[in-house]
Amino acid sequence: MSGVELTNVVKKYGETQVIHGIDLTVNEGEFAVFVGPSGCGKSTLLRMIAGLEETTSGKIRIGQRDVTREDPAERGVAMVFQTYALYPHMTVAENMGFGLRMTGHPKAEVKQKVNEAARILQLTDYLDRKPAALSGGQRQRVAIGRSITRGPEVFLFDEPLSNLDAELRVEMRVEIARLHKDIGATMIYVTHDQVEAMTLADKIVVLRKGVIEQVGAPLELYRDPDNRFVAGFIGSPAMNFLDATVQDGALQVPALGGRVEVPQTLPEAGRAVSLGLRPEHLRVTEGDSFTVDLTEALGGVSYAYLRASSGERIIVEERGDTRAKIGDTVGLAFDTDRSMLFDAKTEGRIR
Known part of the structure; x- marks a missing residue:
């Protein structure tokens, strides 16, 4: 488990700059949520931390390591996407252990880690099922379980609940909050839904046009916003x-x-x-x-x-x-x- 530190991080696509010199520290074991309107750069910033987007300039540190130029597999992160990306022909257990098998872990170790992740996520009774026999919420839990088995230093979530219906979104919010409490891992979560941000985060990072507008605890941002944008974005209905x-x-x-x-x-x-x-x-x-x-x-x-x-x-x-x-x-x-x-x-x- 490690923290994440961004120092003057910039992202450009050609002449177009989308991330403008971000400085941010996510402490070890903290649950940080990136929020903001569409196009604000929150998913781009997350993908830069994951190594899926190249960092134009600046530094990204995970723990004591500078990972700015490292490949995604070397960064010690696991990412959960809004699409489940499960293999339909594999069982839940096979999906959750796939990454470990591909990296040559012994079968006994794979089974032990899969069983432990299934216990945490209450999937033990579903290990022999295939994704088609699961609900949307269960499939998302399998995707999260696949991340847990890898034992990452940092969990990254890119709008993981956006494909679920309203009831399942509430259920999965509770599941993710409980998961963070149980394993105490560093988590960075991207969402456009400020209700998710308020209910999950230790720290909210409000972004607009590739710039951080304000960072703080949920109620701190709600009660003491620095500007009109933050005041209007945090809170439902809006101010x-x-x-x-x-x-x-x-x-x-x-x-x-x-x-x-x-x-x-x-x-x-x-x-x-x-x-x-x-x-x-x-x-x-x-x-x-x-x-x-x-x-x-x-x-x-x-x-x-x-x-x-x-x-x-x-x-x-x-x-x-x-x-x-x-x-x-x-x-x-x-x-x-x-x-x-x-x-x-x-x-x-x-x-």
């Missing part, structure tokens, strides 16, 4: 952003009907800012400033989609027995201590 202007020591927020006082130290008068409010920090009140366009009832919680007279859209989380209905006209209140301010131009946080 509401309302246009505002600094005026006379307060904010003028058209969507909220005018003057709003907030506890932050405000910049100079006339400066355009964005007021960030998470749905759970808002509450519907009596009034006529907003129209309820849509509601989503999810049982214990509902989301009301409001439209202000200024045209801006706001999502409010509701709990309890009394909730807004489509077509209602309502007012809005919020906890100013939970508000966040962002510069309208740079999108940086104003603290």
Whole structure:
């Protein structure tokens, strides 16, 4: 088991640069998740760590070794892809032990490692089955088991749950979290799903356009984002952003009907800012400033989609027995201590 360290890592395809000088440390035994929108470079960065993409410049270290120019097989990593890539004519046991057999390990050792991986992943009863007789979640567990048998220093996951249905995704999230707890290995996981990131990660790495926007623990990023992009990406539903202007020591927020006082130290008068409010920090009140366009009832919680007279859209989380209905006209209140301010131009946080 080893950590991973990236130093000024760059990736170019010809004249096009897609990874821009990444510096990152994933500590030994840590579960790090790369998140970001499509095209942000998260899978490319993972493949560079695996050795499947050449590093244009910079260094990649695994443990004490510089592996920047080493072949994938020499890096001590195992990768799980979103496609299971199982051999259909082989049994579960044969699939899980294939890599060990190809590298000349004794049959007894292969069997022992396969049985141990099957025990960890609760696949013991399926070792004689072929992939066609397994569910999607079971097939993905076999793919993970094939990685475990190799005894890698670092596990790499490239959107391993994206081909599963919603129920299986939840089940496999739990399985992967339990696996990390059981074996304590260093894991790096790529996903576009911030819910997966929040529930699995010790450390989240938020990427945009080949640059790291922020690194931190899930709740740290949720509660204290550095910029508007991170604030909007982490959290579901996303944070509401309302246009505002600094005026006379307060904010003028058209969507909220005018003057709003907030506890932050405000910049100079006339400066355009964005007021960030998470749905759970808002509450519907009596009034006529907003129209309820849509509601989503999810049982214990509902989301009301409001439209202000200024045209801006706001999502409010509701709990309890009394909730807004489509077509209602309502007012809005919020906890100013939970508000966040962002510069309208740079999108940086104003603290």
